[in-house]
Amino acid sequence: MTTATTSTLQSINPATGNPVGSVDVTPVEHIDAAVASAREAQIAWSALSVEERADMLRPAAAAIAERADELGDLITAEMGKPQAEGRGEAGYAGSGLPGLLDSLVASLQPEHLEDGSVDTTLYYDAFGVCGVITPWNFPFLMPQQTVIPALIAGNTVVMKPSEETPLVGQAFVDVYNEFLPEGVLQIVHGDEVQGKALVQSDVQLIAFVGSRAAGQHILQAAGGGLKRVILELGGKDPMIVLDDANVEEAADFAVLNSFRNCGQVCVSTERIYVEDGIASDFEQAVLRKVAELQVGDGAEEGTTIGPMVSPQQKAMVLEQLEIAKQQGATVACGDSPMDGNYVTPTVLTGLDHSMDIMRDETFGPVACIMRVKDERQALELANDTPYGLGAAVFGSDLERASNVARQMTAGMVGINKGCGGAKGSPWVGAQQSGYGFHGGPHGHRQFTQVRIVSVPKA
Numbered sequence: 001m002t003t004a005t006t007s008t009l010q011s012i013n014p015a016t017g018n019p020v021g022s023v024d025v026t027p028v029e030h031i032d033a034a035v036a037s038a039r040e041a042q043i044a045w046s047a048l049s050v051e052e053r054a055d056m057l058r059p060a061a062a063a064i065a066e067r068a069d070e071l072g073d074l075i076t077a078e079m080g081k082p083q084a085e086g087r088g089e090a091g092y093a094g095s096g097l098p099g100l101l102d103s104l105v106a107s108l109q110p111e112h113l114e115d116g117s118v119d120t121t122l123y124y125d126a127f128g129v130c131g132v133i134t135p136w137n138f139p140f141l142m143p144q145q146t147v148i149p150a151l152i153a154g155n156t157v158v159m160k161p162s163e164e165t166p167l168v169g170q171a172f173v174d175v176y177n178e179f180l181p182e183g184v185l186q187i188v189h190g191d192e193v194q195g196k197a198l199v200q201s202d203v204q205l206i207a208f209v210g211s212r213a214a215g216q217h218i219l220q221a222a223g224g225g226l227k228r229v230i231l232e233l234g235g236k237d238p239m240i241v242l243d244d245a246n247v248e249e250a251a252d253f254a255v256l257n258s259f260r261n262c263g264q265v266c267v268s269t270e271r272i273y274v275e276d277g278i279a280s281d282f283e284q285a286v287l288r289k290v291a292e293l294q295v296g297d298g299a300e301e302g303t304t305i306g307p308m309v310s311p312q313q314k315a316m317v318l319e320q321l322e323i324a325k326q327q328g329a330t331v332a333c334g335d336s337p338m339d340g341n342y343v344t345p346t347v348l349t350g351l352d353h354s355m356d357i358m359r360d361e362t363f364g365p366v367a368c369i370m371r372v373k374d375e376r377q378a379l380e381l382a383n384d385t386p387y388g389l390g391a392a393v394f395g396s397d398l399e400r401a402s403n404v405a406r407q408m409t410a411g412m413v414g415i416n417k418g419c420g421g422a423k424g425s426p427w428v429g430a431q432q433s434g435y436g437f438h439g440g441p442h443g444h445r446q447f448t449q450v451r452i453v454s455v456p457k458a
């Protein structure tokens with residue numbers, strides 16, 4: 001969490017209220033100069049081969065791994081997630097980097113096409129300068145998943161981290177800049193004012209991870225210059241629990257995925273549709289497991305749920321809960337007041353789709369369970385959303401569960417698990433959860449301009 005003056009962002013620990021550090025806000029008039037120097041640097045950077053660029057970044061994996069605990073603790077201090085999750089995020093960034101670089105190198109090789117009369121080479125070239133704008137909920141991983149593909153494709157990058165986590169954003173840029181030529185990766189600090197200025201600047205590509213509302217604004221703002229845009233946005237992920245599901249496993253997942261990171265995950269489970277036949281057992285199992293959650297300072301041992309990132313985020317969640325109650329939802333547990341930035345893990349039942357909480361992203365520690373008469377109704381309701389990020393189906397008949405999964409409108413569906421795919425899968429939001437995507441060969445290539453050169457066959 002931060003407080004801001006026009007010249008300084010003061011980072012405040014959301015668990016304790018103590019200052020963590022501060023950064024200078026980048027004056028808007030400096031952003032064009034940063035982009036201009038990134039453009040200069042792009043000439044030499046794009047002249048290197050994909051392999052040379054990747055090799056330059058390979059030593060960063062060990063550098064991140066060596067300081068994963070320190071980086072993880074900074075993540076916890078700035079945005080509140082439990083220590084194991086903060087350290088896990090930084091550790092994963094280090095351990096995942098070699099594989100990410102390998103898959104970028106493999107995906108961006110030129111391809112050869114030919115017919116009876118023409119030989120064609122298809123190149124994956126850079127766009128130029130890429131503006132990267134990221135959120136606070138995974139403040140190290142989100143920059144990594146957008147900045148690294150942009151760089152390896154030969155773009156230079158001007159990045160703006162979230163105003164809630166400027167110190168982690170700075171640490172990300174600092175560690176990579178130990179290995180990169182000057183000007184290739186630059187950072188600007190600030191809030192949406194700086195974000196908007198970066199979108200308006202002379203960048204060719206915007207890679208954005210954040211809310212649907214900001215994404216809509218960016219798409220409009222970038223439209224005038226026909227800038228390329230990749231948007232990874234919010235979600236309202238459904239989970240369908242079929243009546244042959246293993247109740248304990250389904251409830252374990254529902255609790256983990258509704259409350260992890262205090263519900264502040266783009267693929268949090270935000271809506272649960274459970275078939276009538278299994279609903280009582282499932283609800284009881286969820287309530288039992290929620291009672292075991294331990295809310296507290298993420299830096300303290302035993303904490304499973306940290307604070308919300310900021311008072312504003314807490315206020316948004318409490319307001320949604322208040323409206324849900326007014327609209328007739330039943331509080332099955334939680335919803336008791338807590339000091340500071342904490343919110344009690346809350347389970348709502350007695351829900352229907354006229355209620356706002358079944359439609360708007362909550363991004364907080366709330367599980368919403370709705371009973372349905374059959375899988376047809378579950379599917380209709382799960383798909384009754386403009387979002388389409390992740391989804392989950394739980395059931396023991398895999399053919400039936402797969403059939404349900406294939407009818408869901410989300411971009412990523414997990415059966416008896418979360419929505420993430422095997423290594424090499426893209427991270428992809430359907431409908432209004434994404435516009436373009438990253439990860440896997442198809443995602444990597446979105447950071448490139450496809451260009452073909454053809455010659456007559458000899």
Ligand code: NAD
Nearest residue numbers: 135136161162191192195196210211214217232233234266
């Ligand atoms: P946000 O949209 O408020 O802010 C994200 C970033 O955009 C910040 O750096 C902010 O300063 C900047 N920004 C805000 N408005 C802008 C504008 N009009 N123009 C340019 N920049 C602007 O989101 P947040 O609160 O930081 O993050 C939470 C949201 O991110 C949730 O909706 C969550 O679902 C989503 N998210 C999505 C993914 C994904 O992979 N799809 C991953 C993480 C988070």
